[in-house]
Amino acid sequence: MTNTLKLLISQFKLQTRLFKNVTIGITDPGSLKQFYENANHVAWLTGHIVSSRYLLAGLIGLKEAEPFAELFLNGKGMDKNSIYPPMAELTKNWDSLSEKIAAALDSITDETLSSKLPRPVPSGDTVGDFIAFILHHEAYTIGQIGIYRKFQGLGAMSYN
Amino acid sequence: MASIKHLLNINASKEKVFKAITTINGLAQWWTNQTTGSTDIGGIIQFRFGDAGSDMKVISSEPDKSVIWECVAGFPDWVGTKVTFTLDSNGDKTKLQFEHSDWKEDNEFFAGCSFSWGRYMESLRQLCQTGKGEAFGTEGYKN
Numbered sequence: 562m563t564n565t566l567k568l569l570i571s572q573f574k575l576q577t578r579l580f581k582n583v584t585i586g587i588t589d590p591g592s593l594k595q596f597y598e599n600a601n602h603v604a605w606l607t608g609h610i611v612s613s614r615y616l617l618a619g620l621i622g623l624k625e626a627e628p629f630a631e632l633f634l635n636g637k638g639m640d641k642n643s644i645y646p647p648m649a650e651l652t653k654n655w656d657s658l659s660e661k662i663a664a665a666l667d668s669i670t671d672e673t674l675s676s677k678l679p680r681p682v683p684s685g686d687t688v689g690d691f692i693a694f695i696l697h698h699e700a701y702t703i704g705q706i707g708i709y710r711k712f713q714g715l716g717a718m719s720y721n
Numbered sequence: 722m723a724s725i726k727h728l729l730n731i732n733a734s735k736e737k738v739f740k741a742i743t744t745i746n747g748l749a750q751w752w753t754n755q756t757t758g759s760t761d762i763g764g765i766i767q768f769r770f771g772d773a774g775s776d777m778k779v780i781s782s783e784p785d786k787s788v789i790w791e792c793v794a795g796f797p798d799w800v801g802t803k804v805t806f807t808l809d810s811n812g813d814k815t816k817l818q819f820e821h822s823d824w825k826e827d828n829e830f831f832a833g834c835s836f837s838w839g840r841y842m843e844s845l846r847q848l849c850q851t852g853k854g855e856a857f858g859t860e861g862y863k864n
Contacts, residue, residue: 644746
């Protein structure tokens with residue numbers, strides 16, 4: 562395994578923990594509150610992050626059925642007329658899914674890393690590029706949920 | 722034949738109410754969290770309340786207008802009955818007409834179900850209006 566991949570896996574594991582820290586304490590009604598009209602709410606942000614990990618899982622060869630695909634698959638945007646699941650439902654597979662992905666990343670081959678994506682991401686067009694992009698994307702989205710924590714009177718996200 | 726009827730206004734769009742009654746995720750948040758199956762026309766939705774429950778076949782589903790189920794298994798008094806949801810606009814709100822029809826007998830179970838459906842209609846309304854229903858099996862359910 563290259564040092565670069567080791568660092569990416571380390572960040573993946575950090576964000577596995579931070580995602581839980583940033584969502585803890587957010588109530589179901591709170592998860593649907595919006596800063597302003599059309600702002601993405603926490604329920605969507607949460608489901609979007611989880612959905613992205615299912616996408617990653619598929620790209621590295623894991624066969625995991627995505628729950629709530631009708632709401633989040635392929636980066637589907639927030640829909641004010643949709644019924645979003647409770648936070649507990651949105652996050653319930655996070656640990657098990659993340660463990661499987663981390664294990665798969667530990668043994669991922671160069672061939673898989675360099676295989677082409679069905680469609681490119683801003684960082685490039687290989688699975689390796691996708692891993693790099695998704696880690697940025699998760700951090701970006703976790704930060705948005707962090708703002709909602711303050712908005713709802715919750716404490717700052719813990720890094721522990 | 723006896724029917725249970727309810728009429729209520731929900732402060733949400735028809736699209737949202739329709740999704741609440743035509744997606745597994747939606748149904749699981751206002752009726753019972755033990756909801757599985759297919760909401761497609763011809764599909765079977767399994768609703769469970771612990772060990773008991775019912776299987777509903779989706780007879781028709783017209784987007785943002787109506788849904789009809791027929792009970793095909795479960796509570797003996799329910800088998801062969803139909804459940805109809807009809808949506809209509811009422812200003813900014815959605816008028817929901819609910820009917821559980823074709824009961825063979827107006828008995829104690831019918832009366833109990835009438836009460837329960839009323840509760841679940843309020844749960845549906847709360848889900849659409851606040852995002853928090855009171856489905857059986859959820860923390861909001863009042864036993």
